Amino acid sequence: MRVLRRALGTLLVLGGLGAAVSCTAAHGDDARPGAGRRAALAPYERLLPAPASARAGGAGYAFGPGTVIRTGPDAPREVRQVGELLAEQLRGPSGLPLPVAQGQEGDGIRLRLDDAARELGAEGYRLRTTASGVTLTARTPAGLFHAGQTLRQLLPVRGAGVVPGGEVTDTPRFAYRGAMVDVARHHFPVEQVKRYVDQLAQYKINTLHLHLTDDQGWRIAIDSWPRLATYGGASEVGGGPGGYWTKAAYRDLVAYAAQRYVDVVPEIDMPGHVNAALASYAELNCDGRAPERYTGTKVGFSSLCVGKERTYEFVDDVLGEIAALTPGRYLHIGGDEAHSTPAADYAAFMDRAQAVVAKHGKTVVAWHQLAGARPARGAVLQYWGHDKTPAADRSAVAAAARAGHPLILSPADRAYLDMKYDKATKPGLSWAGYVPVQRSYSWNPGSYLPDVPESSVLGVEAALWTENIATRSEWELMAFPRLLGLAELGWSPAAALDWPAYRLRLAAQAPRLEAQGITYHRAPEVPWE
Incomplete structure (x- = not known):
């Protein structure tokens, strides 16, 4: 106050x-x-x-x-x-x-x-x-x-x-103000993502991070490896038909976002979260046998074959085609939850994957697990830990920040839009706890991580994972109104961040959200107009 x-x-x-x-x-x-x-x-x-x-x-x-x-x-x-x-x-x-x-x-x-x-x-x-x-x-x-x-x-x-x-x-507080959407667990058409771009841009969010690949589906066409999309894209959580975007559709989305000053950051997750790729091409597996496509929600069971040279030809081909489609400076290579990849293999793989990103003229972004390996010079780390994240993991991220690696902050118990608001919320998950609107807003990115100065924080990002979010209304219900608070954390000066005042300004947005047909959660802690 x-x-x-x-x-x-x-x-x-x-x-x-x-x-x-x-x-x-x-x-x-x-x-x-x-x-x-x-x-x-x-x-x-x-x-x-x-x-x-x-x-x-x-x-x-x-x-x-x-x-x-x-x-x-x-x-x-x-x-x-x-x-x-x-x-x-x-x-x-x-x-x-x-x-x-x-x-x-x-x-x-x-x-x-x-x-x-x-x-x-x-x-x-x-x-x-x-x-x-x-x-x-x-x-x-x-x-x-x-x-x-x-x-x-x-x-x-x-x-x-x-x-x-x-x-x-x-003027904005942080240069990077992002929102991530996972189109891999459930497939969404480009038109829905364009709608989200419009929603992001009106609140001064300037980056759209697209999680394009995962165990459950591969959502972008790759000419040199066509079965990634045609076979690996034909599944999703729950056994639905899946789908994928053509290169033309992706280019159209990138251009649409650029007109609204939103940069697209594509993510090809590796070396884990790759079952859709392994199912599409047997040669990517160490034993040469392709697994079945996967429609569940468990994580950490899949891995590219780190010891095969063919793996790195695959990485080069895929990242090269994605880089050519994307004019922005960043290319995200995932790197999280690679539980089936031994630590030494993980570090060796990420060394080579980061070199491929540089070869194609992009700057690496990876989830914060890269801090435990060897982040390339200038690599950006995206932190998704939460209040219960081990101190050792936080310390590794802080050490990377001191070494000059910028951080994007997406703490799961603050910025993960798929976390339920409360026990009555129907879609979403709760592994990081319930995240009501006030909790999502009430933190300071500039001082959030111990031993990390604000100068090391590139910005914030709201992440929407879609393991059990399958419709536009579910998407919007989980994103709104928390997305607006995260937009403010990224843009507004620290002195202006105050929950009692913010809740009134948020309440005043209700007629605008309703006029635009946006489904949103009428949080009880907000006196909605």
């Missing part, structure tokens, strides 16, 4: 009176589950993620039939694309025509690049609203896109309205 009052009391000046008001001070301190009155927050107090600085005041702008989105006469093509996408995002809810013009003169929504605004960095922005319009300023098109997402929250959920006068100046 005191932290939020200091932060927002300084940053939020409401109306023309110049009176500093914090989100919580105006509504009392009662944070009991389900307690308290509905949030009646002013528009700039409702923004999620919480901005670095927001100041309300002055006349607002009437957003209506005459509104034009203006990109400037000399705007780069990418800025015009941001303007067109913003117009598309606003037309549906508002019903307005919102033409996009290449000129700055006149009222409306103005998009401006300013290379001199170095304080905004690679993704920051400034949003200023007066009676004549809303001006979005950034150093980069990505910053302009994020500014547009903030503008969406300042507008009514439906119809025309007034954008309140004021100014937001905003």
Whole structure:
């Protein structure tokens, strides 16, 4: 409470009176589950993620039939694309025509690049609203896109309205703000993942991690090893038909995400979690015999044959094709739960797999078990431990961080979206414990791991595993609203992170989630609007 009052009391000046008001001070301190009155927050107090600085005041702008989105006469093509996408995002809810013009003169929504605004960095922005319009300023098109997402929250959920006068100046706390979805345990079509991209991007999440392969299914076509998809992809948990994405479908998804400033990080898990591959090609097995396809949920029983040179030809072929399809800098090679691979073999395999990633021009990302082997220079480790993770494992990760390896934090008892909210939750698992909305939000990534400074934290990632999540409604129910809190942990300054205030801002998102048809868990600790 005191932290939020200091932060927002300084940053939020409401109306023309110049009176500093914090989100919580105006509504009392009662944070009991389900307690308290509905949030009646002013528009700039409702923004999620919480901005670095927001100041309300002055006349607002009437957003209506005459509104034009203006990109400037000399705007780069990418800025015009941001303007067109913003117009598309606003037309549906508002019903307005919102033409996009290449000129700055006149009222409306103005998009401006300013290379001199170095304080905004690679993704920051400034949003200023007066009676004549809303001006979005950034150093980069990505910053302009994020500014547009903030503008969406300042507008009514439906119809025309007034954008309140004021100014937001905003930059992210962490460069990496991710969400992972497992399409291997259950197959999901690209269109569902595109829907998720839109949901991620509006809350300033900038990375989509795709878990493409596992024991139960292989979901991406590989030309040099075609049976991986056609045979290994024809199964899933529970014995369903499975499925896979063609290369064209994957390229389309990557391009769709890029338009929304979301980078795709593909994961090909190895040397464990590979039964779908072993079932597809007998030669990948040490004994030359292919196992049956697997539709259960146990882990740790499969392993590539570390001693076979053919294994590394497979790794090179697969990672090479995936790298060629993916313009982003990262390629995830898994490395978790390789219980059937002896420690020495695991280290030897990961040495060679990391070299293949480098050969194809990418930076390695792996689950934090790589810390117990020999992480390559610059390799990124993704931590998925939890409160009961052995101290030795945490120490190995901290040592890797001190050696210069950036960390992505996905603690299972905070950031795993497949963990049940409570015992009444029907989908999901509970091996890391129940993760209610408050627990998912109430941790500080910058100080979470002992002996790991914030400077070593690349960012945070919300992970959705799908062992028993098979439908879109189950997916969204488990992701929302916890995903929003994790988005805030990745973007907002540490001083703004405060549960009593956040629960009110989260409650204010309910009409927006419902208008978008998003299934979400109405957590009892949140006073939903």
